[in-house]
Each structure stands twice: as structure tokens, then as C-alpha cells.
Amino acid sequence: MRHATSQRIETLPAPVQGVARTIFDWIPLGILVVLWELASGAVVAESILPPPTTVSSRIVELLVTGEVFSHLFISLFRIAVGLGLSIFIGVLLGIGMARSKPVENFFDIFLSMTYPIPKTALVPLAILWLGVGTETAILIVFLACLLPVVLNAYNAANDVDQNLVWAAQMMGTDGREMLYKVVFPATIPEIMTGIRQAVPIAFVALVSAELIASNQGIGYLILTSGQIGNYPRMFANIVIISAVAFVAVRGFEEARNRVLVWT
Amino acid sequence: MDVTTDAKGGFDLSRLVEFGKSIYSLVIVLVLWELVGQFELIHYYFLPPLSDIIIRFVELTLSGDMLYNAYLTLYRALVGLAIASVLGVIVGVLSARNDLVDWFFDPIIKIGYPVPIISLIPVFMLWFGIGDLSKIIMVAVGTFWPVAVNARDSTQQVQQNLVWAAQMMGTSDRRLLRRVVLPAALPGIITGFQIAMPLSLIITFVFEMVAGGGGLGALEIQGVRSFQSAQVYAAIIAVMFIGIGLDRGLRLIRSRLLHWT
Numbered sequence: 010m011r012h013a014t015s016q017r018i019e020t021l022p023a024p025v026q027g028v029a030r031t032i033f034d035w036i037p038l039g040i041l042v043v044l045w046e047l048a049s050g051a052v053v054a055e056s057i058l059p060p061p062t063t064v065s066s067r068i069v070e071l072l073v074t075g076e077v078f079s080h081l082f083i084s085l086f087r088i089a090v091g092l093g094l095s096i097f098i099g100v101l102l103g104i105g106m107a108r109s110k111p112v113e114n115f116f117d118i119f120l121s122m123t124y125p126i127p128k129t130a131l132v133p134l135a136i137l138w139l140g141v142g143t144e145t146a147i148l149i150v151f152l153a154c155l156l157p158v159v160l161n162a163y164n165a166a167n168d169v170d171q172n173l174v175w176a177a178q179m180m181g182t183d184g185r186e187m188l189y190k191v192v193f194p195a196t197i198p199e200i201m202t203g204i205r206q207a208v209p210i211a212f213v214a215l216v217s218a219e220l221i222a223s224n225q226g227i228g229y230l231i232l233t234s235g236q237i238g239n240y241p242r243m244f245a246n247i248v249i250i251s252a253v254a255f256v257a258v259r260g261f262e263e264a265r266n267r268v269l270v271w272t
Numbered sequence: 273m274d275v276t277t278d279a280k281g282g283f284d285l286s287r288l289v290e291f292g293k294s295i296y297s298l299v300i301v302l303v304l305w306e307l308v309g310q311f312e313l314i315h316y317y318f319l320p321p322l323s324d325i326i327i328r329f330v331e332l333t334l335s336g337d338m339l340y341n342a343y344l345t346l347y348r349a350l351v352g353l354a355i356a357s358v359l360g361v362i363v364g365v366l367s368a369r370n371d372l373v374d375w376f377f378d379p380i381i382k383i384g385y386p387v388p389i390i391s392l393i394p395v396f397m398l399w400f401g402i403g404d405l406s407k408i409i410m411v412a413v414g415t416f417w418p419v420a421v422n423a424r425d426s427t428q429q430v431q432q433n434l435v436w437a438a439q440m441m442g443t444s445d446r447r448l449l450r451r452v453v454l455p456a457a458l459p460g461i462i463t464g465f466q467i468a469m470p471l472s473l474i475i476t477f478v479f480e481m482v483a484g485g486g487g488l489g490a491l492e493i494q495g496v497r498s499f500q501s502a503q504v505y506a507a508i509i510a511v512m513f514i515g516i517g518l519d520r521g522l523r524l525i526r527s528r529l530l531h532w533t
Contacts, residue, residue, distance in 0.1 A: 038379045057398060115297040122298070125515030126508070127474040129390075132481065133492040133504050138318055212388040217478045220393060221493070228391065232482070235394030243394055251387040258386055 059241040067245040077230070077249060084215060084226040084250070087143055091150025092204075092211045099155050100200055103162025104192060120159065128153035129217040136222045146218040146226065153214035154207035161203030165196035201265045208261055212254040320502045329506035337491070342510055345480065345487040348404060349472040352411025356468060360416045361461055364423025365454070374424075381421060389414035389471075393479055402483035407476060414475045415468035422467065426460020427453060462526050469518055477511070488514075 018029050042061050049060035059067075071077040106113040128149060135145040169192050177191045219228025227250045234243035302322055308314055309321025332338040367374040393410065400406035430453050438452045480489030488507050495503030 034375075035379050037376045038383060041380070114293045118295055118298045119301075122512065125470070125519040126512050127470050127477060127515060129474045130477045130489065130492065130508060130511040132478075133496045134508060136496050137501055137504060209386060209388070213390050213474065216388045216390045217474070220390065220478065221481045231391055232394050235398060240398065243398075247387075247391050247395070250391055254388050255383075255386045 056238075056240060059244055063241050064244045064248065067241040068248055071242070071245055071249070077227075077246065080225060080227050080230050081249070081253070083143070084219065084228070085253075087146040087218075087226065088150055088211050088215050091147040091214070092154050092207060094147070095151045095154035095207065096158055096200075096204060098151075099158030099203070100162045100193075100196075102155075103159040103200075103203075104166045104188070104196065106159075107163045107166035108188065108192065120156065123152075124156060128214060132218055132221050135218070141222045141224060143223075143225075145222045146215060149218040150211050150214045153210050157206040157210065158200065158203040161199045161206070162196055165199030166192055169195045198269055201269060205258075205261060205265065208258050209254065212250070212257070216250065317499060317501050320505065325502050325505040325509070328500075328502040329509055332491075332503070332506055338506070338510055341486055341488050341491045341507075342514060344404075344485075345473075345476050345489065346514065348407040348479075348487065349411055349476040352408045352475075353415050353465075353468060353472040355408070355412040356415040356419055356472075357465060359412070360419025360464065360468075361423045363416075364420040364425075364461075364464075365427050365449070365457070367420070367424045368427035368457075369449070369453070377420070381417065381424075385417040385421060389417075390475065390478055393482055396479075397483055402485050404485070406483075407479045407485075410479055411472045411475045415472050418467040418471065419461075419464040422464025423457065423461045426457040426463075429460070430456040459530055462522075462529065466522050466526070469522055470515070473511075473515065473518070 018026055018033065021029055045058070046060045046062065049055050049058045055063075102112075102116060106116055131152060132145070132149055135148045139145045139148060173191055173195060174187065177187060182190060215226075216228040216231075219226040220232050223229045227246055231243055231246045231250070234240070234246060305319065306322045309316070309319055309324070329338070363373070363377055367377050389410075392413070396406050396410045400409055434452055434456055435448065438448055443451065476487065477489035477492075480487035481493045484490050484493075488511055492504050492507040495501065495507065
């Protein structure tokens, strides 16, 4: 069916082709939304599954009144700080461990011990130390994002093309200059891959921390909307945070392609 | 260096030295932890001495609390993961082999995969309550995406030459799937499981923390609420064992199943 239709699409005039293909590709999602609209109120009670029309009007309401923005900004702030810290420390740690044996000996055991722990299991510990709020969320985002960044930076710094290093050494580069003029630039693509893996993890960690230990942020808004029975608002906030996560991932991929023009 | 040459006759000292180098930092931190705790340099509530935590861990294990809660967590995570694995592999392989299925699931996967699935916990509490069923379905929904995407991508990448060769020798479609396509896609499918496994634990823990109903997540949060920090640390030690155990287990299964690669 797909094949037959795409052949038919190719017979259309060029400017229409792209649009036709996009529409065709997204029909299944449209079917689901229509089913959802029909099911709500008929098969399932409207209170349990608010129809898409109600949810989308609630999204518009949240955006227009600006009610959601204060929470959204707090959530984004937590992600930005947590992810930023994990990138900074992760890159230092990854490259440090790859280029220096004592550094590796010191940190390796901690990384391999914490690697299999799902980081959200540490939320209660973070509450213990930092209480309920922004610091806890930042700590969890930081911990959850750290490992992908470290692992990718470490592997990349280990695999830096030895010819590059020799060539630079021959021209008199050494020590620290070697690190940030040769090794670091060579690892940037891999670091980007690590960050790409970390971005979705950051959102999962953020929402977890906000559901369990927060009185602000989108996760908190979702939980309280559910608790007070305002289900359209709960669904609206879920759609908003999902859209933000989607845009963040796509935006980062776009940015990476711009930055990594030389690869 | 001279240590290693001395030890040529007996057991391998250089290996011992390497081992010592790799764990000395952990030993230092653990000893510091115990000392800081014993002298109360940091308030007991924040950092109880290591020995207290171990005692609490043993107490909880002997009383059966730890084992029961660990069982609840594992049961929810693994049943959900099993459901997602079956459905994910079916949908993934079919998507790769059938245009119609691919057309239907491709946009759904594109939209569904990036959703921070954790944010749906309040929805699942509304729909299915806070019991085991709700948690299991949540894990199944959350881990479905990585399994399906990896199964689809690895099936798509099966070398067409293999398929052609088998077809030329008269292999039927069903046999082709079972004997050629699935084995060739297996490494990618197992990678999907390896991504999904930690996710299943993440979802279970958070759900248990938010909704209660037993399990290690609930045990931790209960420790925080009753100001028993040793219990929180003890539960995290159990989480670490479970994480390491499952990780090793999957690696073992992988090397068993993929001994031919």
C-alpha cells in the first residue's frame, strides 16, 4: 500500500509532492487522534480520557494565560544547569581518564559501581541531602547525564588518531596545548553523541525528580493536576513537556550538524 | 616495577598491584565515610557511618523486608519488560518486513519514543490504579519503544544477500524469518533489551516512590519520610546489587545466544 501510494505521489507535480508525502506519512497518527476523540465520552468516561479537542484548548489556555511558563522555565533551568554541569565535568573526567592512568585508576571504580544503578533510585538520597526543590532536581539530572558524556568522551579520547598526536608533537606541541588543541577537538563529535544520548535521559530524570520531590516545575504540575482531578490540565502539561523534549532532541541534532561541519 | 620481577616464582604480584590500584580510591572513600560518620563530622541524618548502613541492610534482609520489596520491584519490572519485549520485537520485525505495518507504526514511534514516559505515571494511576497491574503496564509501555526501534532497525539492516541466498535455495517465507532474518537481527534486538532493562527499573522505582505499594522505591521514600536515613542507603545498596545482577545477566545471555558472532 505504501509502495503503491508513493508511486502515485510521484506522478503529482513537484511542489505538491512533499506536502502529499508528509500528509500520507502522518495519516496513522491522525487516525489515532480521531479514535481518541470518538472513544472519549463514548467508550471511556470523558473524565478519564479527555478528548483531544478539550486537551488542546487547555494547552492554548495554559499558553495564553502564561500559567505554564513559570513552571516550564523552572524545569528548563534545572535541565540546563544539570545537563551543563554533566557536560563540563563529564568531558573533563572522560578526557582525563583516557589520558592519565592515575586519574583512571582513581575514578574508574566509582563509575563502574554507579553505572548499573538507575539514577532515579537516588532521588530519596538527594532529598535527604538537599531537601525538596531545585537542587535535588539538578543533582538527579546531573548524575543521570554524567555517564553517557563520560563514556563517549573517554572512548573518543582513547581513540584519538595517533598520527594527529605525532604530527602535533613533531611541530613542538606538548602537554596542555596538546590536550586542548588536538585531543579535545578530535573528541568533539563523540562528545556530541554523548550529549545526544543525555538529552532524553535529562527529561526523564527531571520529571522523576519533580514528581517525587518538588513543589514547582512541569512534573509537579502534572502530579497535582492529577491529584485534584483536573485531568485535561494534566494531559495538557504532559503534551507540553513531551513537545519540549521532542524539540530539544531535534534542535540539538540540528545544532550538532551545524557545528560538526568538518566531519 | 621491581616488585613484579621478584614475584616471578609465586603468585602474580603485578596483577595484585594492578587490582590494588584500581580499588584503592574506593577503600579510601569508604574508610573516610566510616570515620566521618563515627565522629559525626556530618550530621548522622545526612551520612550515617557505613557500619550502621550495613547493619541496617543485614537487619532488613534477615527480617525478609528487603527480599520481599526487592521481589516486588523485580516482579513488576521484569514482567513489564517481558511484555514489552514480545510486543516490541513483533512490531519491530513486522515494521521492517511489511510496508503497511511500517506506514502505521513509523509516525507513532517517532512521536512516542521521545515522550518522557515517566510523566504518564499520574495518568496510569488514574486509569489502572496504584497496584501491580498499573506498574506493570507502565513498564511495558515505557520499554516498548527502545525494543521496537532496535528490532526494526536491526531487521532492516539484515544483509539482503543472506535473504536472497536462502530464497534461492527454496526457503519458505516463514522459515526465512525464523532461520535467517531473526538470527541475523538478534544482536540488535538484544541491544534493545539492554537499553530497555535499566528503563524498566527507572519506571518501577519512580512509580513506587510516587504511588507506594511496596517495592524498593517505596522502601527508600518511607526511609526519607520517617527520617531513617540508614534505610535509604541500605535500599540503594540493594538497588545497586539488582542493577549489577541484571546487567551481568543480560550480558551473559547475550554472549550465550550470540556465541556465533
